[in-house]
Amino acid sequence: MPSITLYFLLIMLGSVLNGCVMTEEVKRIKASKNYQNKYQKITKGYLNGKQIFIRSCNTCHPGGKASPTGPNIENFASNFKTTNELKQFILKGKASMPAQTILTTDELENLVQYLYAEFQPCNLN
Numbered sequence: 001m002p003s004i005t006l007y008f009l010l011i012m013l014g015s016v017l018n019g020c021v022m023t024e025e026v027k028r029i030k031a032s033k034n035y036q037n038k039y040q041k042i043t044k045g046y047l048n049g050k051q052i053f054i055r056s057c058n059t060c061h062p063g064g065k066a067s068p069t070g071p072n073i074e075n076f077a078s079n080f081k082t083t084n085e086l087k088q089f090i091l092k093g094k095a096s097m098p099a100q101t102i103l104t105t106d107e108l109e110n111l112v113q114y115l116y117a118e119f120q121p122c123n124l125n
């Protein structure tokens with residue numbers, strides 16, 4: 001009889017230990033789900049700069065380079081005194097470059113930061 005009790009206790013102890021390990025795992029899964037949810041909340045409804053560039057600019061300025069429909073934009077910063085000037089340019093468009101009408105304020109900011117980071121890394125402001 002006492003050995004059965006001992007056996008039972010061992011099984012209990014085992015499952016408690018096992019439970020701890022499981023809890024760690026579950027905690028990690030929960031944490032990563034939390035981050036995913038936060039990320040989805042942040043990115044829901046707006047795109048980051050690179051996504052916008054690929055969607056709306058890359059056809060004419062592939063990777064910032066020239067194409068038959070648009071010039072090289074790798075040195076764009078010298079033509080815009082301020083980020084605001086660049087923003088207005090992007091919003092209004094010019095000649096065959098279409099105006100951007102559906103960008104949110106955040107998206108425009110993201111796009112501009114992306115342009116500086118990607119094509120004018122020394123001019124980041």
Ligand code: HEC
Nearest residue numbers: 056057060069070071073075076079094095096097098100
């Ligand atoms: C349909 C083709 C087309 C698309 C799409 C397009 N552009 Fe352009 N882009 C042009 C053309 C053409 C010019 C030259 C305009 C001019 O000065 O007459 C230009 C000029 C520019 C310039 C100025 C370059 C300089 O050095 O002065 C920048 C910066 C620029 N585009 C960024 C963008 C961004 C950012 C997007 C996406 C939101 C975009 N373009 C989408 C055709 C396009």
